[in-house]
Amino acid sequence: MDMSETVYVSKVNSSTETILVVDDDTDILALLEMSLTSDGFNVITASDGMEGLERAKTDLPDLILLDVMMPYMDGLQVIEKLKSDSDTSAIPVLWITAKSQTEDKLKGLETGGDDYITKPFDLREVSARINAVLGRTRPVKYINPLISAMGEGFSEEGVAELGSHLQAAAEIQMKLLPDKPPVYPGFEFATMFRSSTSVSGDLYDFIPLSETRIGVVLGDVKGHGIPAALLMVMIQTASRLLCNETDSPSTVLKRINTLLFHNTDLEQFATMVYGILELDTGLFTYANGGHCPPIHFISRKDKTGTPNHNRPKIALLETGGMLIGAFDIATFSSDTCQLSPGDVLILYTDGVTETEGVKPNDFYGEDRLIECLSRKLDQSAETL
Incomplete structure (x- = not known):
């Protein structure tokens, strides 16, 4: 297929x-x-x-x-x-x-x-x-x-040393992210990561679960800097340990939530989407912990069944759940999305939609993101 x-x-x-x-x-x-x-x-x-x-x-x-x-x-x-x-x-x-x-x-x-x-x-x-x-x-x-x-006891040399440590932390963080997207027949994966600070709390990952299943993770930790980056590492490690072929995405999010709640400060939390993509059928099963809803562009087909990207149907994967790590008793639900030939699935963080324009409080927003991508759906994943 x-x-x-x-x-x-x-x-x-x-x-x-x-x-x-x-x-x-x-x-x-x-x-x-x-x-x-x-x-x-x-x-x-x-x-x-x-x-x-x-x-x-x-x-x-x-x-x-x-x-x-x-x-x-x-x-x-x-x-x-x-x-x-x-x-x-x-x-x-x-x-x-x-x-x-x-x-x-x-x-x-x-x-x-x-x-x-x-x-x-x-x-x-x-x-x-x-x-x-x-x-x-x-x-x-x-x-x-x-x-x-x-204070007076700190110097510009101390700031320079701190800067070198931050740079080292940023380099380590980048090495924890996938070097390149996975390659599977019939699918295109692409990623783009731009941090607003030297180190951040954003993460994404691709976790092979079996020959026909792959886990997709996207998360956004509250805050910036080294504390957010450390929590990001904890979430990424937990994801790689807990994601498996048999457990549903909602079960995995609940376990990660429990881990974070009992091992972090009260003000530390994250948002996260975890999904399992079945490579042989295109079924995407996902759970969402307070994150931006993924966007599914459903391509229309012509009489021969060939995908036509003009005026695609747009569906937001809105089934959600609570923030990760904020509450001990948190509920998450799994839902599905069927991907067909020519479809495009977008996962993103709020750094995209909350980007401020020239005018104060003029945020990019979900509607602009959808409008922008709708014009480029015939392009490759890397171009998008």
Whole structure:
């Protein structure tokens, strides 16, 4: 029985940086806002120095584009106040100046500006200079608060050592994940993993159960960093020990839940999907512990039985259960999904649907994910 389906695991990293543009020329404001937004930045604007100073204090942007000549309060006065305030002193500033304002360029750099852009400017140069400055200042943004939180006895050298340990942990974590998707006749498997931090609590796995059955695991541990990664390792180890050919997915999730509940802190828990795919029939039996519902794209067939990916029927595998490790008495139910030739099955974490766009609280969402994938169903699993 020739079958073609996709098991796709995705985790997206998104970290939108905010840029404050301060200029009394509305045309320049509109142009820079449009250009920087298309570059993926979150852009806020102010039309004079006083307003710009207030926006900087309330929004704490990652970078400020600041015009020199403005009414009420010029750019030099603004930057002096920014640098005298501990909350805003580390925000990098790029000057917007005219060619003839050489003296202002020098004053701006002496006052604390990081670079300058000369009018009329090339938008490509603006983008390049912004990325160059952010590339230099990002480490300061994260390391300085960390050093402050750790106290006077901690140093930048200590942070560097901690960073090396985190890097080692990230490398170990990646080695625990499958090197590549499994290969079975009639099926296509593909995975994609992008962590928003150096180490994370996301996991996926493929567990051979027999010649005709394979277990598929996708999990997402609450939180980030080393604690989440350690819990991820515990779940992955438990999955490999407990998943077998005879026990149902719901039984396996219940056992993993019991293990986590009695061996972790109360605030530690995870979401998880575990399914068993029968390679000879295409039957997918699954259980869900508080995770995003998998998406089943059911291809329509033409008169000859050939799959047609135009306007597929979409089914969410909504049978669910409780969070893994949160409650001692937790219930889980198994359900089935029949995969046919040309069908696509998507498993994903909330890092996809909760990715925030340019506008605040504009999350990618399940509907956009479905719409995006619906246009690509005729592609290979790897391309998807």
